Amino acid sequence: MGSSNGKKAVMAVTGAVMVLFLILHMLGNLKIFFGRDSFNEYAHALRTLLEPIVPYRTVLTTLEILLVASVVLHMWAAISLARRAGKARPVKYVAKKSQAGGYTTHIMRFGGLTIALYVVWHLLDLTFGVVNPKGFNSAPADRMVAGFDPSRWWVTLIYVVAVVLVGLHLRHGVWSAFQTLGWANRARNKMLRLGAGLLAAGLVVGFLAPPLAITFGVVQ
Amino acid sequence: MNLTLRVWRQSGPTDAGRMVTYRVEDVSPDMSFLEMLDVLNERLILEGDDPIAFDHDCREGICGMCGMVINGVAHGEQRATTTCQLHMRHFEDGATITIEPWRAAPFPVVKDLVVDRSAFDRIIQAGGFVSVPAGSAPDAHSIPVRKEDADSAFDAATCIGCGACVAACPNGSASLFTAAKITHLSLLPQGQPERVSRAKAMVDQMDAEGFGGCTNTGECTAVCPKGIPLDTIAQMNSDYLKANTK
Ligand code: SF4
Ligand code: FES
Numbered sequence: 001m002g003s004s005n006g007k008k009a010v011m012a013v014t015g016a017v018m019v020l021f022l023i024l025h026m027l028g029n030l031k032i033f034f035g036r037d038s039f040n041e042y043a044h045a046l047r048t049l050l051e052p053i054v055p056y057r058t059v060l061t062t063l064e065i066l067l068v069a070s071v072v073l074h075m076w077a078a079i080s081l082a083r084r085a086g087k088a089r090p091v092k093y094v095a096k097k098s099q100a101g102g103y104t105t106h107i108m109r110f111g112g113l114t115i116a117l118y119v120v121w122h123l124l125d126l127t128f129g130v131v132n133p134k135g136f137n138s139a140p141a142d143r144m145v146a147g148f149d150p151s152r153w154w155v156t157l158i159y160v161v162a163v164v165l166v167g168l169h170l171r172h173g174v175w176s177a178f179q180t181l182g183w184a185n186r187a188r189n190k191m192l193r194l195g196a197g198l199l200a201a202g203l204v205v206g207f208l209a210p211p212l213a214i215t216f217g218v219v220q
Numbered sequence: 221m222n223l224t225l226r227v228w229r230q231s232g233p234t235d236a237g238r239m240v241t242y243r244v245e246d247v248s249p250d251m252s253f254l255e256m257l258d259v260l261n262e263r264l265i266l267e268g269d270d271p272i273a274f275d276h277d278c279r280e281g282i283c284g285m286c287g288m289v290i291n292g293v294a295h296g297e298q299r300a301t302t303t304c305q306l307h308m309r310h311f312e313d314g315a316t317i318t319i320e321p322w323r324a325a326p327f328p329v330v331k332d333l334v335v336d337r338s339a340f341d342r343i344i345q346a347g348g349f350v351s352v353p354a355g356s357a358p359d360a361h362s363i364p365v366r367k368e369d370a371d372s373a374f375d376a377a378t379c380i381g382c383g384a385c386v387a388a389c390p391n392g393s394a395s396l397f398t399a400a401k402i403t404h405l406s407l408l409p410q411g412q413p414e415r416v417s418r419a420k421a422m423v424d425q426m427d428a429e430g431f432g433g434c435t436n437t438g439e440c441t442a443v444c445p446k447g448i449p450l451d452t453i454a455q456m457n458s459d460y461l462k463a464n465t466k
Contacts (some may be wrong), residue, residue, distance in 0.1 A: 003423065003424060003427050004393075004423075004426075004427050004431075004432070004433035004434075005423050005433070005457060005460050005461070006464065007433065008433060008434065008457070009457075009461060081391075081432070081433040081435070084391075084432050084433055085390065085391035085392060085393070085432035085433065085435075087325060087430065087432075088324055088325050088326070088391060088392030088393070088430055088431055088432035089323055089324055089325065089390075089391075089392040089432070090325050091323050092323070093289060093292060093320055093323055094226070094228075094239055094318060094320060095289075095291055095292035095318040095320070096289075096292045097291065097292030097293050097297070098439065099293060099297075099388065099439055099442035099443055100437055100438040100439045100441075100442045104390075104435055104436065104437040104438075108435060172436070175436070176435070176436040178454075179436050179450070179451075179453065179454045179457070180434075180436070180454075180457055181457065181458075181461065182454050182455065182456075182457040182458025182459070182460075182461055183454070183458070184451060184454040185451045185454055185455070186372075186449065186451045189450075189451060
């Protein structure tokens with residue numbers, strides 16, 4: 001796991017965990033279109049999953065631990081690979097012209113960093129309610145609707161920027177994971193790149209629909 | 221053609237180095253990039269200056285000795301072309317051209333545009349070979365190879381070890397080179413016995429030399445004079461992961 005390839009594999013696997021989480025998270029968010037009750041019931045169901053076989057919040061807490069571990073490992077691998085890359089090029093070029101768009105380094109490294117900062121804000125807003133007008137002791141749907149109230153349009157704006165960055169991150173990241181795990185090849189590449197693009201686009205649309213609907217008054 | 225060159229000059233490994241500007245006049249569009257530098261060097265020698273040091277050998281695009289970063293692109297903007305095969309007709313009259321050596325910690329500058337690429341040799345020594353009993357040559361058709369495998373292996377084998385992939389990579393990674401060498405052997409029957417240990421040995425050597433990791437940016441394959449494809453890197457990753465999960 002200490003080699004550069006090992007760290008890449010860690011990034012691929014932890015990235016996959018996060019993508020699976022994002023898909024479920026997005027589907028859950030869409031419940032808001034079926035009304036506040038539907039959304040609250042869903043939030044409640046997450047906490048009581050497999051009850052009474054296991055105590056309250058067992059499944060959710062387990063998933064949260066897995067997710068936090070993935071985030072930490074993903075960031076650890078990214079940082080140590082970025083540092084290795086920095087050391088591999090101590091003298092910079094006077095002139096450097098990207099031949100492949102120069103997309104990846106910016107979107108992946110700085111984009112990743114921005115996403116991490118955003119996640120902190122996002123948790124403070126909708127999970128812990130610290131920066132949410134409704135506070136922690138409120139129904140999840142109330143926090144969501146109040147959080148994206150038209151008067152808080154800037155929150156929606158932050159959210160839109162962050163979600164688009166996630167999409168761009170995944171457009172490269174998902175394909176890259178297949179490449180890193182050695183599952184990409186010439187025949188599959190086209191399909192994998194297309195699939196990564198579609199998945200990213202689907203997540204962006206799915207994540208943007210609820211907050212935009214709330215800010216523009218479609219969902220009350 | 222009249223050109224202005226901004227060239228990296230560095231008298232030796234410990235010199236700090238700097239960009240120096242030269243005027244070159246009456247350049248023929250039919251000259252190769254290296255011939256244009258030869259013209260400048262002849263003048264520098266006549267004027268009692270130190271000529272610009274650069275690597276070259278075959279000047280036919282097959283040996284992998286030449287290479288410099290021209291206007292920010294390894295081997296220049298002409299695709300699938302080594303510096304020696306790049307011709308001056310691709311430049312505008314009156315242009316200013318920036319010329320720098322490959323930049324990577326494992327490729328230290330020896331002098332001016334010459335870098336030490338022994339790190340590549342050590343990666344090859346770590347596993348870029350097949351062990352076969354030396355003796356009389358076997359019949360060419362004694363081991364069947366599928367046409368597609370033969371083609372892909374041959375494509376990978378066209379890597380000339382020039383190092384442009386490292387120079388272009390924002391991470392200073394040698395993944396494309398190492399992957400080309402690994403893929404070339406791992407697709408052929410002769411390469412099978414050592415397939416997994418080879419990938420591990422070569423990748424570990426690549427790390428030990430101080431090259432960066434791959435982020436699949438594709439800068440390498442874009443500048444590679446032989447068009448080595450990115451899927452060789454997937455092949456390398458696959459072999460390497462097998463070596464570490466066995
Ligand atoms: S992979 Fe291409 S760019 Fe890299 S050393 Fe081989 S021929 Fe040169
Ligand atoms: S001098 Fe041999 S490839 Fe350019």
